[in-house]
Amino acid sequence: MKALKILFYLVCILLIVSACSMPPDSSEKYDVIYTLEKVSYEETDAERSREITIAVVPKVANIPYFNAAEEGALEAAKDLGINVIFTGPAFADAEQQIIIIEELIEDGVDAIAVSVNDPEKLAPILLEAKGKGIKVITWDADTLPHARDFFINMVDPETLGRHLMDILAWNTGEKGEFAIMTGALTASNLNEWLHWIKIQQKEYYPEMTLVEVAANDDNPQLAYASALNLLEKYPDLKGIIGNSSVGPPAAAKAVKELEREGEVAVVGLSTPNPMNEYLKDGSAQIVTLWSPKKLGYLTVVLANNSLKGIDPYDWQEIRKVGNIRMVDDMVIMGEPMDFTAENVDQYDF
Amino acid sequence: MISKAWRFKNYRLRTKLIVTYFLLTFIPMSLLGYIAYNQYTASIEEQVGEYIPKLLDQANENIANQIREISSLPEVLYNSDQIVEILRNDALQNRSSLMQDEFTVNTYLSRNFINGESPDILGVFVLSKDRIFQSTKIPYSNFGLDQSLSYGQNIELNGEEVFLLPHQTSLRFEGDPPFVLIMKQLNDLENRTDLGTVMIAVESTFFKKVIDELNDEGNADLWMMDKNGRIIYHTDPSMIRETDRESADYPKIDGSFRTVQEDESRLISLNYLQETDWILAHSILASNLTERTDLVRNVTIIVFLIFVLISTAISILLAWNVSRPLNQLTNVMKKVEQGDFDVDLPAGSTDEVGILANNFNSMVLEIKDLIRKNYQIELKQKEAELYALQSQINPHFMYNTLETIAMSVEDDEKDTVIEMVTLLGRMLRFSIGNKEDVVTISDELSHVKDYLTIQKIRFEEKLDFAIETELDTEQYGTPKFILQPLIENAIKHGLVYGNKTHIHISVKRERRNDGTEEIIFGVRDDGSGIQPEKLADINLMLEAGSMSKRDDHFGLMNVQARILINFGSTYGLTLSSSLNQGTDVQIRIPALLKDRGGAHNELKKN
Numbered sequence: 013m014k015a016l017k018i019l020f021y022l023v024c025i026l027l028i029v030s031a032c033s034m035p036p037d038s039s040e041k042y043d044v045i046y047t048l049e050k051v052s053y054e055e056t057d058a059e060r061s062r063e064i065t066i067a068v069v070p071k072v073a074n075i076p077y078f079n080a081a082e083e084g085a086l087e088a089a090k091d092l093g094i095n096v097i098f099t100g101p102a103f104a105d106a107e108q109q110i111i112i113i114e115e116l117i118e119d120g121v122d123a124i125a126v127s128v129n130d131p132e133k134l135a136p137i138l139l140e141a142k143g144k145g146i147k148v149i150t151w152d153a154d155t156l157p158h159a160r161d162f163f164i165n166m167v168d169p170e171t172l173g174r175h176l177m178d179i180l181a182w183n184t185g186e187k188g189e190f191a192i193m194t195g196a197l198t199a200s201n202l203n204e205w206l207h208w209i210k211i212q213q214k215e216y217y218p219e220m221t222l223v224e225v226a227a228n229d230d231n232p233q234l235a236y237a238s239a240l241n242l243l244e245k246y247p248d249l250k251g252i253i254g255n256s257s258v259g260p261p262a263a264a265k266a267v268k269e270l271e272r273e274g275e276v277a278v279v280g281l282s283t284p285n286p287m288n289e290y291l292k293d294g295s296a297q298i299v300t301l302w303s304p305k306k307l308g309y310l311t312v313v314l315a316n317n318s319l320k321g322i323d324p325y326d327w328q329e330i331r332k333v334g335n336i337r338m339v340d341d342m343v344i345m346g347e348p349m350d351f352t353a354e355n356v357d358q359y360d361f
Numbered sequence: 362m363i364s365k366a367w368r369f370k371n372y373r374l375r376t377k378l379i380v381t382y383f384l385l386t387f388i389p390m391s392l393l394g395y396i397a398y399n400q401y402t403a404s405i406e407e408q409v410g411e412y413i414p415k416l417l418d419q420a421n422e423n424i425a426n427q428i429r430e431i432s433s434l435p436e437v438l439y440n441s442d443q444i445v446e447i448l449r450n451d452a453l454q455n456r457s458s459l460m461q462d463e464f465t466v467n468t469y470l471s472r473n474f475i476n477g478e479s480p481d482i483l484g485v486f487v488l489s490k491d492r493i494f495q496s497t498k499i500p501y502s503n504f505g506l507d508q509s510l511s512y513g514q515n516i517e518l519n520g521e522e523v524f525l526l527p528h529q530t531s532l533r534f535e536g537d538p539p540f541v542l543i544m545k546q547l548n549d550l551e552n553r554t555d556l557g558t559v560m561i562a563v564e565s566t567f568f569k570k571v572i573d574e575l576n577d578e579g580n581a582d583l584w585m586m587d588k589n590g591r592i593i594y595h596t597d598p599s600m601i602r603e604t605d606r607e608s609a610d611y612p613k614i615d616g617s618f619r620t621v622q623e624d625e626s627r628l629i630s631l632n633y634l635q636e637t638d639w640i641l642a643h644s645i646l647a648s649n650l651t652e653r654t655d656l657v658r659n660v661t662i663i664v665f666l667i668f669v670l671i672s673t674a675i676s677i678l679l680a681w682n683v684s685r686p687l688n689q690l691t692n693v694m695k696k697v698e699q700g701d702f703d704v705d706l707p708a709g710s711t712d713e714v715g716i717l718a719n720n721f722n723s724m725v726l727e728i729k730d731l732i733r734k735n736y737q738i739e740l741k742q743k744e745a746e747l748y749a750l751q752s753q754i755n756p757h758f759m760y761n762t763l764e765t766i767a768m769s770v771e772d773d774e775k776d777t778v779i780e781m782v783t784l785l786g787r788m789l790r791f792s793i794g795n796k797e798d799v800v801t802i803s804d805e806l807s808h809v810k811d812y813l814t815i816q817k818i819r820f821e822e823k824l825d826f827a828i829e830t831e832l833d834t835e836q837y838g839t840p841k842f843i844l845q846p847l848i849e850n851a852i853k854h855g856l857v858y859g860n861k862t863h864i865h866i867s868v869k870r871e872r873r874n875d876g877t878e879e880i881i882f883g884v885r886d887d888g889s890g891i892q893p894e895k896l897a898d899i900n901l902m903l904e905a906g907s908m909s910k911r912d913d914h915f916g917l918m919n920v921q922a923r924i925l926i927n928f929g930s931t932y933g934l935t936l937s938s939s940l941n942q943g944t945d946v947q948i949r950i951p952a953l954l955k956d957r958g959g960a961h962n963e964l965k966k967n
Contacts, residue, residue: 044616046410361553
């Protein structure tokens with residue numbers, strides 16, 4: 013009996029000891045042993061739910077190119093569940109843009125994406141915005157590098173510039189005089205393309221001559237007048253390159269008015285919709301561009317990413333856009349597309 | 362508990378020692394073994410629990426790569442301007458151009474998907490503006506593209522790719538291979554409109570290889586499930602398309618945990634696949650992990666049991682070694698307590714118990730020695746007193762007797778003189794002649810008679826005596842001189858002036874309660890008696906048996922002491938008296954048969 017009792021006490025002691033190794037709360041069904049260190053998914057969800065406002069400022073409001081960009085930006089806003097304010101000046105004017113940006117700073121937006129009319133003039137206000145903790149990026153046209161985080165370029169300027177020169181050359185038999193219609197003379201992107209157009213001409217097309225570079229400040233009326241002027245001024249003119257989106261429609265319209273279709277080739281940068289008619293009736297040959305909708309979409313996505321701390325990187329895949337390239341602090345959206353009489357119907361912008 | 366402890370305190374020393382030794386070895390050893398084994402298995406579980414999630418993470422990374430690859434498959438469609446152009450068109454064309462478009466797209470799909478790099482693709486379906494383009498590797502059924510899916514409209518997926526599991530679609534391929542249907546929106550990137558939806562059925566064996574690789578030992582269950590617990594792939598094929606009902610309760614972690622409540626503890630590891638919201642799970646019986654430790658555990662238990670047996674044996678031996686001499690000591694002490702000093706405790710060892718036994722032995726010896734010494738001293742004292750008593754008689758009595766003789770000579774009573782001288786001579790002879798302690802009762806009585814006769818001659822008519830015996834006085838012995846002091850007292854204190862005093866001496870034999878015989882001497886006088894207070898004093902002194910001082914009771918006390926020493930406290934004197942009535946003294950001694958008397962001659966003289 014005594015031995016049994018002792019045995020019983022021993023068992024009791026063992027039970028007490030073994031209880032120590034059991035989890036303190038036996039109501040738990042599982043005893044977690046190990047957890048991998050990983051970013052919790054709930055956190056990103058929480059971040060996503062925060063209300064974010066991104067302002068997208070074009071060079072000028074109410075031209076088809078920037079209207080298409082606005083569509084893309086608003087599509088991105090819907091996809092990402094954020095607020096996007098798309099507001100621009102009535103004319104491609106740096107002063108107007110500054111006023112708009114000041115207002116946006118006062119409104120307390122989280123990020124500002126600007127297509128800059130004048131890099132020098134816009135820099136101070138963009139720096140001020142940066143100083144207030146607002147993310148500043150540029151798209152379409154750049155400012156001074158220190159005034160923004162990165163610049164979203166549609167295409168590689170060299171590729172685009174050389175391509176514009178090439179498509180003109182195809183249509184003029186690589187000979188003759190040609191003129192260039194550009195937007196604002198201060199716009200950095202336009203100037204860069206201009207630069208590469210000239211290089212391409214010098215390198216490969218010695219029989220061609222650039223007679224004039226006419227600026228129109230992205231004003232359609234001004235552009236039309238300028239085109240008429242060019243056609244009258246240079247009777248031997250073989251081609252016109254529209255360096256900004258208002259150029260080619262104005263040039264094509266002028267060529268059509270003066271019934272010089274076939275004599276003067278019109279190429280350049282423009283959205284397909286305004287050019288549809290001219291391409292089909294032969295008053296313009298090829299326009300090249302990227303999708304401004306895509307650009308607007310990409311701008312908002314990258315601004316949103318940047319707010320979350322994800323900076324763009326080379327070959328990054330952006331949903332509904334594709335892969336992007338990154339050269340220094342410049343994002344390149346993709347390759348330019350050519351619109352001709354055959355394919356222009358496929359595009360709607 | 363207190364009462365238990367109290368009871369334990371009262372246990373035998375041997376039990377206590379055994380229990381203590383046992384607990385001292387058993388508890389620490391079992392605790393140590395138990396804790397060590399537990400810690401060991403826990404650490405194995407922890408290691409595995411850390412290792413498996415990392416493996417799973419890696420496997421998931423592989424699977425994610427494949428999924429990324431698969432989900433980038435639709436991008437191939439964008440590579441062809443022709444296909445994009447067809448997709449940008451709608452169904453509102455004439456039949457032949459529709460058929461032409463369908464032919465173009467189907468050919469493209471076959472070339473780029475079915476016969477392409479990825480062998481796992483079962484089929485590709487493109488739904489665009491109420492048109493269906495498709496190409497499959499094996500025949501399929503029940504897709505129901507015509508009715509349920511589109512209703513002539515495009516599916517809007519909001520840009521996300523959707524992974525459909527077999528249970529979510531009625532699509533079945535021939536042979537029922539497990540597959541995953543990836544649905545992805547086709548966007549017109551330039552125009553920002555929908556082009557349609559592409560669906561690619563991929564055999565889910567594309568992660569079979571990855572998963573099976575993890576389970577090369579074959580004793581674990583691995584499965585891929587969606588977040589609702591629907592199993593997409595399982596190492597046990599019968600589980601595919603079932604639902605893991607417990608998945609809802611699993612901790613939402615990338616890591617591992619142990620089931621606590623099931624019969625058999627399982628170690629389950631989970632890893633979340635972000636691309637598809639799937640979870641890769643690995644489950645293994647904890648006992649499988651510790652299989653190899655079982656041998657270690659069994660050996661440990663056997664060794665432990667052997668150690669417990671050995672230590673128990675040693676503890677019993679030790680306890681027995683300690684308690685045996687103590688038990689012996691206890692037994693010997695009991696004997697000594699009962700008065701037997703003739704004991705010897707074997708010392709055995711030289712440890713504390715041996716020393717104790719030795720000391721006990723020498724203590725008993727010492728006590729025995731002391732007792733003997735005391736005893737002898739007392740006996741010698743008594744002898745000395747006896748001699749003193751004998752010599753005390755002489756002068757006083759001699760003087761009186763000689764004076765009486767002298768008076769008789771003066772009166773010329775020749776006979777009396779002769780008688781008295783004869784009596785006196787005999788008395789002297791009795792007291793000096795015989796050195797024996799024990800004499801026959803008849804000798805003692807004749808001595809007393811001589812004495813009384815002399816006294817009677819001396820006191821003439823004032824004294825009378827009678828001797829009455831009921832036994833053969835020649836046969837029994839008695840210590841010498843036990844009657845004379847009493848008779849002296851009776852004459853000294855009993856004689857009343859003017860009255861005749863009778864002294865009656867009786868000897869009788871009685872049987873005691875324990876069967877032995879005793880002899881009772883009675884000395885009775887009818888003299889003045891003793892004052893009650895004084896009688897009480899004397900009785901007290903007799904009971905104490907000691908002689909405090911040599912006063913007038915010396916005679917009485919001497920007799921009493923000698924009887925007590927020689928025969929024990931059940932014998933001795935009793936004194937009764939009433940004032941003016943007389944005094945009665947009785948002496949009890951054991952019946953000493955003269956035949957064996959040789960032994961009694963010396964009495965106790967050890």
